[in-house]
Amino acid sequence: MPYDEKNPLRQLSLDELRLRTSAKWRTYPPDVLPLWVAEMDVPVAEPVVRALTDAIALGDTGYPVGTGYAEALDAFARQRWDWDGVVAERTAIVPDVMLGVVEMLKLVTGPGDAVVVSPPVYPPFFPFVEHMDRRVLEAPLGDGHRIDPAALEAAFRQAVAGGRRAAYLLCSPHNPTGTVHTAEELAALAELANHYGVRVVADEIHAPLVMPGTRFVPYLSVPGARGAFSLMSASKAWHLAGLKAALAVAGPAATDDLARLPYEVSHGPGHLGIIAHTAALRYGGEWLDTVLTGLDENRRLLSDLLARHLPDVRYERPEGTYLAWLDCRALGLGDDPAAFFLERGRVALISGIGFGTGGAGHVRLNLATSPEVITEAVRRMAAALERG
Template sequence: MKWRTYPDDVLPLWVAEMDVLLAEPVAQAILDAVALGDTGYPVGTGYAEALAGFASKRWDWDGLAVERTAIVPDVMLGIVEMLKLVSGRSDPVVVNCPVYPPFYQFLQNMGRPIVEAPLDPGGRIDFEVLEGAFGRAAAGRARPVYLLCSPHNPTGTMHTAAELADVARLARTYGVRVVADEIHAPIVAQGAAFVPYLSVPGAESGLSLMSASKAWNLAGLKAALAIAGPDAADDLARIPEEVSHGPSHIGNIAHAAALRDGCAWLDGLLVGLDDNRRLLVDLLAEHLPAVRYQPAQATYLAWLDCRALDLGDDPAAVFLARGRVALNSGANFGTGGAGFVRLNLATSPDLIAEAVRRMAAALE
């Protein structure tokens, strides 16, 4: 999708795919399965066991209980199923905007009311705003849900343990169920640390969606895991059996291999992404000094504030038309996104440099 959506003269730095070769253990696991003809329906807990081991080693979290997991086709479809388990068709969903556009798309397709709780100017959760949103969402007889993006997309903000504990406290106070999208959890900048939502005090009734797809570039091999806190186990147990038919069996194998045997590859990736963040800082300072960029603590995405360029609400359209570089339009991320673009850093330094050169040329 990344390289084929636009004409050949467009440099694509938009959709969240990485320009990397597969980790060798992942490629070998896929080849071994194909050689065996092992291409049937998915079954078993291998993926969940691999994620539990990864969580213990990387996040010092031993609370991921394999028996409180369910395989789902991908994170967004898993979110849809979690919402169905803990709320009704007319119950509102709170989101921290600007946020991943499919949150809006999927929720609107479900007919769910959306209550926005904008982030503060630094890209962090504004708890006064969040409490107000929880209060509005919980009015009447509603069963509201908070769809938490952690790490946050597009800002790359890493929520702290204290912030997540405050989320859990507010959620209990207002009767809000928390569903956390934690798909970018393994992709952290040097010095940052991911905290699983279900690991903080008070989050026992929460639900999480995790996947190896972003960190190991496996979006085309569909598989993800829904994870329940101790008090949400009965909710997760009600997930329809047919949901488990959606994931790819080869996807399960690939994701488990990544989490189990792909950590050295991931470490190399994280070093490259740190280098690319620093490179982008330098390139923008040289060629586009009016663009504001705070290197993210997580994800391989850069959230660029282009409002000083006076390009209107959708600078991505200008960069595409005049510079032939494709970025994500900030306006699609909800309130607070106008005037921003999202740039995908998971490519070569040469392509990042060429993208910034084209963006600067688009202003001439």
């Protein structure tokens, strides 16, 4: 693989990556190309390495304190999204985004209440909600993988029937489709949520990962979203999943709710995780831009490769995230084509089944790797089909 110092996605060889001991590289045998779980095949950004190295050298490995993470996210949000809604007094440190989602849902719903989601959507949404004794209601995405107002309204009406409390768990940008919701779509969501008294909790973990030509709109920035919550983190954009930390951000009208968050929740994230995330947000912008350029090249490459070698696979280039959602239904591989590509092609992808309605017959592919790996993965998938 040609080394490219300007593209972090082309700086590590397969041999180097296979030395990693994380889930992506140790779940499957060495002959499998792993393009499944959301880890990036990049070295860690130098500002993050420096911050962690300095902390270790100082023995700065105690308990976290202060609002540095929130202040760094505030500065990043102002610069990238022209948004001033990350006010430190309206934030709370949480262990990670999904555990933060759970805690926000606990603040605004009770046992047996409904949480609406829009599938196909990030699979942990379902078990995390059900484990906290809430009901999942689906409002599937509509045409073009966009939010469907009619489906939302029907689900909201059902969710609040009998005077029950309810919430909507928004995925923005949307995983797995890569849809980046527009300001108009989010404002329409807020209007519906307010009409039915549904509280919105937004998982915005992929917010920094928006492709050129597309604008990310923080949910809390749209009219009518003052009573909502957002969960944000540097983990996806800077490859920091193993350094857990996230922020819950409350809208101005949700401040009192956030104040009820149990004190012990903020004991989950580690000090080194917060140091890493803070450094990424404050000093990792240039590195992120190089990654986004590489991801944009990869999503275009995948489009070309599929057109040449797997023309029956439908693929819309994602506007955000580093995930590709592939519609394989025309291949005749049944509900779980990922199983076929793993067994016959030695390529590990995420099965679409777990993403809920609209997921069967699909796979999710991780674009955060080198062009050479993507090229080899598509070659293997096509060869597997030819062999039958």
